[in-house]
Amino acid sequence: MKNKFSEMTTDELIKNQKTLKTVNIIFIVVLAMLFFLNLIIVFLKGFSALNVIPIALLPILFLNLKNLKEMKKELDSRK
Template sequence: MKDTKFSEMTTEELIKNQKTLKNVNTVFCVVLFMLFVLNLFIVFMKGFSAMNIIPIALLPILFLNLKNLKEIKKELESRK
């Protein structure tokens, strides 16, 4: 996400962002898992190449999304 402060967003915007981020994370996790499995297969069949690093390089995106999701949840709980 861009540099948005969750405290400046309305509750409706936070809920919308939370739902969107959950869906994006779910799809991203599935794709990342498939990439790891395919990489293992490729490593055993053809050997290691520079392309095998891609799933590892994409992991920080997942962690950032999870961090943002946790911050949104924290902000929503503080508003109750």
């Protein structure tokens, strides 16, 4: 299986890495707020099906972190 990051230029990788870092930071902040607000809602109104949304979004964060790690590895191999 060929790595999709090996087909990119170094400049594209750096640009995508910066973008993904920013997106991850924003996503982590939003996810933390969702968890906190969910705790408040659970204590005030009880559990509902919508309380599962932050947990359902966690795999997206893990995939983004994995891609970021792969980008860093590819950039390090080019130096």
